[in-house]
Amino acid sequence: MTTLKELRSASHVIFDLDGLILDTEKLYTIVANAILGQYGKSFNLETKLKVMGSTGLDMAKQVVELLEVPLSPEEYYEQVKKEYQTVMPEAQLLPGAAKLIEHLHSNNIPIAIATSSSQVTYDLKTQKHKELLSKFHHVVCGGSDAEVKNGKPAPDIFLVCASRFSEKPKPEDCLVLEDAPNGVEAALAAGMQTIMVPSVEVPKDIKDKAHVVVASLEQAPLELFGLPAIEKCRCKDS
Ligand SMILES: O=c1[nH]cc([C@@H]2O[C@H](COP(=O)(O)O)[C@@H](O)[C@H]2O)c(=O)[nH]1
Numbered sequence: 182m183t184t185l186k187e188l189r190s191a192s193h194v195i196f197d198l199d200g201l202i203l204d205t206e207k208l209y210t211i212v213a214n215a216i217l218g219q220y221g222k223s224f225n226l227e228t229k230l231k232v233m234g235s236t237g238l239d240m241a242k243q244v245v246e247l248l249e250v251p252l253s254p255e256e257y258y259e260q261v262k263k264e265y266q267t268v269m270p271e272a273q274l275l276p277g278a279a280k281l282i283e284h285l286h287s288n289n290i291p292i293a294i295a296t297s298s299s300q301v302t303y304d305l306k307t308q309k310h311k312e313l314l315s316k317f318h319h320v321v322c323g324g325s326d327a328e329v330k331n332g333k334p335a336p337d338i339f340l341v342c343a344s345r346f347s348e349k350p351k352p353e354d355c356l357v358l359e360d361a362p363n364g365v366e367a368a369l370a371a372g373m374q375t376i377m378v379p380s381v382e383v384p385k386d387i388k389d390k391a392h393v394v395v396a397s398l399e400q401a402p403l404e405l406f407g408l409p410a411i412e413k414c415r416c417k418d419s
C-alpha cells in the first residue's frame with residue numbers, strides 16, 4: 182500500500198464498477214481486439230489507459246482516432262455493443278468485492294456505484310450479481326444518465342452520485358474506490374478522497390495522484406478513512 186497524503190474521515194463510499202467490482206476490463210480488451218484485428222490494429226495499453234472509464238461514444242472517438250481505424254466512432258461503437266451481448270453476461274466478481282460490499286452494508290455505511298456504463302450494458306454485466314448489487318443505495322450509469330453531462334475524468338458523475346444519497350454528503354465526506362486513471366482524476370476533481378485499485382499496469386505518476394493505492398479490494402484500508410476495518414466484518418463469510 183502507498184500513501185503520502187493527509188487523510189480524513191469519510192461517511193459515504195462510492196464504488197466504480199468495471200475493473201473494480203467486476204472483472205470486465207479483460208473483457209473490454211477482448212472485444213476491442215476482436216474488432217480492431219479486422220483492420221490490422223491492436224488495443225495497446227496506452228490507448229486502454231486513455232479510454233478506461235469513459236462513456237461509450239467518447240471511448241469510440243478516442244479509439245478510432247488514436248489507432249487510425251477506418252470506421253466512424255458510431256460504426257465502431259455499434260460493433261462493440263454487438264460483441265458486448267455475448268461477452269458481458271459472463272462478467273465475474275473481482276477478489277474481495279463481495280466481502281467489502283457486504284461489510285460496508287452490514288455496518289450501515291451508505292454505498293453507491295458510479296459507473297460510466299450505459300444502463301443497457303450495466304444490465305448485461307450484472308445479471309449474475311443482482312443480489313450483491315442490491316446492497317447499494319443507488320447506481321449512477323453515467324453513459325445514459327441525463328444528469329451526468331460530462332464523463333470521467335470530469336467530476337460530474339461523482340457529484341451526481343453524492344447528491345443521490347439521502348444524507349446528501351459533501352464531496353469531502355465521500356471516499357471513491359477506482360481502478361482507472363480517468364476515474365481517479367474525476368474523483369479528485371469532485372473534491373473526494375480516493376483509493377486506487379489498478380486493474381491494469383498504471384504509470385507511477387498517475388498512482389501518485391490517488392490518496393491510497395492497493396493491489397486488491399481485499400486490502401482496502403478503510404480504517405485510514407475512519408471506517409470500520411474489514412477484519413471487523415459482521416457478515417457471514419468473514
Ligand atoms: O477497455 C475498455 N475499458 C473501459 C471502457 C469503458 O469504460 C467504462 C468503464 O466503466 P467504469 O466507470 O465502471 O469503470 C466502460 O463502461 C466502457 O465504456 C472501454 O470502452 N474499453
Ligand SMILES: [Mg+2]
Pocket residue numbers: 197198199200201234359360361364
Ligand atoms: Mg473502472
